Amino acid sequence: xxxxxxxxxxxxxxxxxxxxxxxxxxxxxxxxxxxxxxxxxxxxxxxxxxxxxxxxxxxxxxxxxxxxxxxxxxxxxxxxxxxxxxxxxxxxxxxxxxxxxxxxxxxxxxxxxxxxxxxxxxxxxxxxxxxxxxxxxxxxxxxxxxxxxxxxxxxxxxxxxxxxxxxxxxxxxxxxxxxxxxxxxxxxxxxxxxxxxxxxxxxxxxxxxxxxxxxxxxxxxxxxxxxxxxxxxxxxxxxxxxxxxx
Amino acid sequence: xxxxxxxxxxxxxxxxxxxxxxxxxxxxxxxxxxxxxxxxxxxxxxxxxxxxxxxxxxxxxxxxxxxxxxxxxxxxxxxxxxxxxxxxxxxxxxxxxxxxxxxxxxxxxxxxxxxxxxxxxxxxxxxxxxxxxxxxxxxxxxxxxxxxxxxxxxxxxxxxxxxxxxxxxxxxxxxxxxxxxxxxxxxxxxxxxxxxxxxxxxxxxxxxxxxxxxxxxxxxxxxxxxxxxxxxxxxxxxxxxxxxxxxxxxxxxxxxxxxxxxxxxxxxxxxxxxxxxxxxxxxxxxxxxxxxxxxxxxxxxxxxxxxxxxxxxxxxxxxxxxxxxxxxxxxxxxxxxxxxxxxxxxxxxxxxxxxxxxxxxxxxxxxxxxxxxxxxxxxxxxxxxxxxxxxxxxxxxxxxxxxxxx
Ligand SMILES: Nc1ncnc2c1ncn2[C@@H]1O[C@H](COP(=O)(O)OP(=O)(O)OP(=O)(O)O)[C@@H](O)[C@H]1O
Ligand SMILES: [Mg+2]
Numbered sequence: 001x002x003x004x005x006x007x008x009x010x011x012x013x014x015x016x017x018x019x020x021x022x023x024x025x026x027x028x029x030x031x032x033x034x035x036x037x038x039x040x041x042x043x044x045x046x047x048x049x050x051x052x053x054x055x056x057x058x059x060x061x062x063x064x065x066x067x068x069x070x071x072x073x074x075x076x077x078x079x080x081x082x083x084x085x086x087x088x089x090x091x092x093x094x095x096x097x098x099x100x101x102x103x104x105x106x107x108x109x110x111x112x113x114x115x116x117x118x119x120x121x122x123x124x125x126x127x128x129x130x131x132x133x134x135x136x137x138x139x140x141x142x143x144x145x146x147x148x149x150x151x152x153x154x155x156x157x158x159x160x161x162x163x164x165x166x167x168x169x170x171x172x173x174x175x176x177x178x179x180x181x182x183x184x185x186x187x188x189x190x191x192x193x194x195x196x197x198x199x200x201x202x203x204x205x206x207x208x209x210x211x212x213x214x215x216x217x218x219x220x221x222x223x224x225x226x227x228x229x230x231x232x233x234x235x236x237x238x239x240x241x242x243x244x245x246x
Numbered sequence: 247x248x249x250x251x252x253x254x255x256x257x258x259x260x261x262x263x264x265x266x267x268x269x270x271x272x273x274x275x276x277x278x279x280x281x282x283x284x285x286x287x288x289x290x291x292x293x294x295x296x297x298x299x300x301x302x303x304x305x306x307x308x309x310x311x312x313x314x315x316x317x318x319x320x321x322x323x324x325x326x327x328x329x330x331x332x333x334x335x336x337x338x339x340x341x342x343x344x345x346x347x348x349x350x351x352x353x354x355x356x357x358x359x360x361x362x363x364x365x366x367x368x369x370x371x372x373x374x375x376x377x378x379x380x381x382x383x384x385x386x387x388x389x390x391x392x393x394x395x396x397x398x399x400x401x402x403x404x405x406x407x408x409x410x411x412x413x414x415x416x417x418x419x420x421x422x423x424x425x426x427x428x429x430x431x432x433x434x435x436x437x438x439x440x441x442x443x444x445x446x447x448x449x450x451x452x453x454x455x456x457x458x459x460x461x462x463x464x465x466x467x468x469x470x471x472x473x474x475x476x477x478x479x480x481x482x483x484x485x486x487x488x489x490x491x492x493x494x495x496x497x498x499x500x501x502x503x504x505x506x507x508x509x510x511x512x513x514x515x516x517x518x519x520x521x522x523x524x525x526x527x528x529x530x531x532x533x534x535x536x537x538x539x540x541x542x543x544x545x546x547x548x549x550x551x552x553x554x555x556x557x558x559x560x561x562x563x564x565x566x567x568x569x570x571x572x573x574x575x576x577x578x579x580x581x582x583x584x585x586x587x588x589x590x591x592x593x594x595x596x597x598x599x600x601x602x603x604x605x606x607x608x609x610x611x612x613x614x615x616x617x618x619x620x621x622x623x624x625x626x627x628x629x630x631x632x633x634x635x636x637x638x639x640x641x642x643x644x645x646x647x648x649x650x651x652x
Contacts, residue, residue, distance in 0.1 A: 042535045057646050058567055087569020096562045096649065110566040112251045158566070244414045 001032035003069075004165050004197050005054060007099050010063035012049050012220075024060070025047040025220040031166075031199065031213075034135055036192040036206045036231075039201045040217040041217035042237055047201045050217065052091050054199060056080045067163045085113050089159025090204045093171035096152040097143040098160075103130060104139045107157045114162070149180035156187060166197040173202065181239040185210055189234050250570065256579040257267040259556075267584055270548045273452070274597060274599060278621045282596025287603060288527025290611035292520050296309055298442055299516045303380050304539030305479045306512040307344075307437030309472040309493070326504040334472050343485035347474035348375035349456045353463045357407060357452060359423040364410035368401070368425050368452040370459025371473075376463070378475045381453070386434030387418035389455055393428070401430040404449035405438040410542050428462050435584060477638035482511045483613040502594060541588070542628035549581050549636035561612050561648025574641035581633025582626060589625030 005109060020061055023046045041047050056072055059080075065072045068087055075083065079224045084090075084204060089110075107126040111117040118126070125228040130139055133153040152172060155217065159167050161187035169188070173181035182203075192198055202210060208214040209232045216224035260267045311329040311400050334349050341347075343444040351370040356363050369375070372394055376382070381402075389400045402419060403411075412418050418432045430452070460466055476485035486509050553560070562571055567577075597613055604611045 052646055055565070078571075081564065081567050081569040084565060090565050092562075092649065096558060096560075101258070109563070112255065113249045113563075113567040113569075113572060115251075136540070146461060 001034065002143070003030050004035075004067070005199075006030040006064075006066040007053075008064040010050075010053060010060045010065060012046075012058070013061045022148060022220050024053070026196055027217075028063075028103055028224055029213050029215065029222065029225065031197065033165075033197055034192070034195050036188065036198045036211045037200065037215060038211040038217045039199065040198040040203070040205060040208060043203075044221040047219040049220075051168055051170050051199065053168070054141070056088060057221050065066070076245040085110060086162060087165040089162065089164035089167040090174045091152070091155050091159050091167065091169040093174040095143075095148075095155045095175075097151055097154055099144060100133050100142055102140045102142055103135060103146070103154045103157075106143060106154055107161050108161045109158060125161050126157070127204060130154070132160060132191075133157045139221065147180075148176050149183055152180075152184055153187065156184070156191075160191070160196075165201060167191065169198065169200045169203060171203065173207070179238070179241055182234055182241065185234040185240065186238055210237075251576075252575045252579055255614065256583060259576070259580055259645070260583060261554075270544055270584050271588035271591065273544035273593040274585050274625060275541075277534065277538030277541040277595035278589050278592025278625060279599060280537055281531055281591055281621045282617060282622075283599040283603065284530035284534045285602035286613045287609060287610040287619075288523060288530055289461040289614050290600075290604070290609065292527070293612045294610035295519050295523065296516060299519070300479075303378055303475060303482040304512050305476040306514065307474050307476060307482065308510050308512075309474070309489060310508050310510075311468070311470070312506065312508065316334065317643075327466075329467065329472055330467075330470040333496050334469065334489060334494055336496055337472070337474065337489055340492055341485070341488055343488050344474045345477055346374035346377045347472065348372045348378060349469045350375065350471040350473050351456050351459045351466070352471075353426075353459060355426045355463075357403075357423055357425050357437050358419065359411040359413060362411045364407060366407050366410075366450055366452055367439070368459055368463065370404040370454055370455055370456035370463075372456060375453065375473060380474050381439070383434040385417070386432070389433050394455040394457050394551055397461050398429060399430050399458060399462070399610040400433045400625045401425075401452050401454040402434045402436055403432055403453075404451045406422050406447055406450040407452060408435055418628040418638070425452060426463060435628045436509055439616065446495045460545040476511075479513065480555060482513050486511060487577060490648055515590060525542075535624075538624060538628065542585070545581050545584055545629065546632035547634060549633055550575060552580075553636045554575065556640075557643065557651040561645050561651065562644070564645035565649055570641040573643075574637045577637030577640050578630065578633050581637070582629035582646075585625045585629030585633075586622075592625075593621065596621075608638050627639050 007030070008028050010024050010027045011022070014023055027050060039050065041046050041147055049058065053060055056067065059073065067083065070083070072080065100107070103116065104123065105127050107124045107129050110218070111122040111125060119169040127136070130136060133156050135150065135153055135157065137160060138146065138150060143148075143154070146154065173184050176184060185207065188198055188200065192212070202208075209228065211228060213227050214224070215222060266567045291391065309329065311326050334347060337344060352367050354365070354367045357366050371387060373391070376388065383402060388402060389398065392398070393400050408418050410424060417434055420432065422429050422431050424430070429482065436453070442448055444544055456469075474485070474489070476482045489509055490505065497506055511585065563573060578624065600613060603609050641650045
């Protein structure tokens with residue numbers, strides 16, 4: 001299988017006053033295409049820092065990072081911006097949708113920064129992505145007219161729209177109730193099934209059972225890396241949840 | 247990232263906050279509108295003064311006896327009588343640039359007809375004077391060369407004098423009035439010219455042959471003034487030089503001597519008058535310009551607030567691939583859109599206000615195209631200048647910190 005991500009001994013130090021915080025202390029792993037990887041760990045273990053590095057938002061203090069075969073370390077700010085635009089889809093805990101903006105416009109946003117897309121093509125891709133997350137009937141709803149679960153699905157559609165090499169999610173279900181969390185998880189499993197590469201940071205150990213691989217961080221080091229042979233089906237779990245009272 | 251998309255993004259952001267955008271614009275609108283209105287009023291009054299002066303004869307040149315007194319007072323009895331009839335005749339025969347030339351003497355006094363009397367001035371001139379000052383005879387006729395030769399007691403009178411002396415509306419032509427002790431037969435009535443730009447009634451006068459005024463009223467032989475007109479406004483300078491040469495030769499002045507006469511053109515007067523209105527225009531425009539500056543600072547202020555408020559949005563845009571320069575461009579375009587739209591509305595308002603001033607206060611206005619372009623250019627520059635720092639601040643944000651910003 002094709003390797004999408006390879007980290008080699010990644011370190012990330014933050015200087016806070018006179019002290020140095022070692023957020024990542026030598027992290028190495030690789031992820032091949034089509035993997036659904038959860039990253040877990042206690043608070044402050046370095047999950048977000050790792051995800052920012054993977055998302056080319058942050059540069060490691062040392063170590064090598066290859067995304068889709070390209071070394072990211074040597075890139076400047078603008079090159080990394082372009083890389084994010086073409087190869088990465090982000091999903092954030094608090095959705096980060098543009099206010100007073102329709103679902104379709106939110107989803108189009110990454111393509112606005114890619115001059116290869118015409119306005120018509122942008123729209124087509126955005127509609128396609130929104131249909132893929134089950135919001136085909138909510139195209140013109142504004143972000144403040146949607147529920148948390150719907151907003152997160154718009155955010156996922158936005159992460160999909162540029163056909164990224166990898167989708168990165170930081171606590172993507174953190175703000176959602178159990179039921180809605182499962183709905184989102186179902187969506188991620190569908191994306192996984194259609195061949196997407198997903199990295200999913202979470203606090204919730206339960207979620208690890210629905211992914212194909214689980215990496216555990218502790219104090220900036222990898223303490224566990226297990227491949228999951230028995231991936232649970234989120235759709236089934238969702239069906240077994242008690243029905244919400246109408 | 248292409249410009250069309252950046253424009254769409256900026257427009258979208260502005261339409262999300264229409265009221266704020268409009269309030270920010272208001273500063274620019276008021277600034278531009280006042281610049282345009284002030285310039286329109288300033289230019290308008292300048293033009294109306296110029297028009298009135300050219301009505302009076304923009305190519306008119308006046309020669310007075312005595313040196314140039316503009317630098318200080320130098321009165322010399324001989325000097326004051328330096329202009330003679332020979333000077334006039336010499337100019338008349340030698341000139342290439344002067345078309346009409348008239349002697350002028352005047353005397354103020356009381357004009358009397360029957361029981362009516364009015365204070366006025368009698369001007370002793372020759373027939374060219376009517377051409378130079380652009381007076382027309384409305385009723386009757388002018389006096390003749392023969393009248394001048396014989397110092398005949400005939401005159402033309404202005405409308406104001408007519409109204410004072412003939413309140414019953416009788417025809418003044420042929421009537422005999424008295425000026426002081428001298429009886430004058432009215433041969434013609436002048437067409438009304440109204441007031442000039444200095445507020446002088448141009449119809450309050452009596453015109454008579456200069457010989458008559460010289461001999462019978464003033465008892466002098468010199469001329470108080472020579473009035474002439476240049477070929478055209480453009481030849482005024484040449485005419486002045488020429489007259490000066492002739493007079494200096496006539497008066498046998500040495501190289502080192504100063505002129506014993508002074509020559510002033512209507513153009514000089516015009517530039518004197520318009521320089522005051524120019525000054526006013528500059529002052530008014532400066533005040534208006536300051537309000538434009540304040541408007542610009544308003545933009546800067548709002549853009550700063552906007553950048554802070556939208557830190558998360560900026561972080562998000564960066565995380566999905568916006569480069570620093572895209573963010574910079576977006577915010578710059580926003581501020582330019584505000585200022586240019588404000589400028590456009592301001593231009594319309596300014597022109598509207600100027601027209602209202604013109605209609606309501608009957609103030610002359612003139613909207614100069616360059617003032618419109620200028621304020622427009624200033625607006626765009628204001629937008630760029632005051633939008634730059636906030637936009638720069640936005641572009642420099644760190645995406646990770648920005649997206650976490652609460
Ligand atoms: N910008 C920064 N400056 C200084 N220290 C930082 C910075 N970002 C992260 N750190 C430190 O690095 C360590 C790892 O932080 P990180 O945000 O990656 O943890 P996390 O695993 O995501 O925690 P949580 O589960 O609470 O989100 C922490 O000790 C944190 O204080
Ligand atoms: Mg975190």
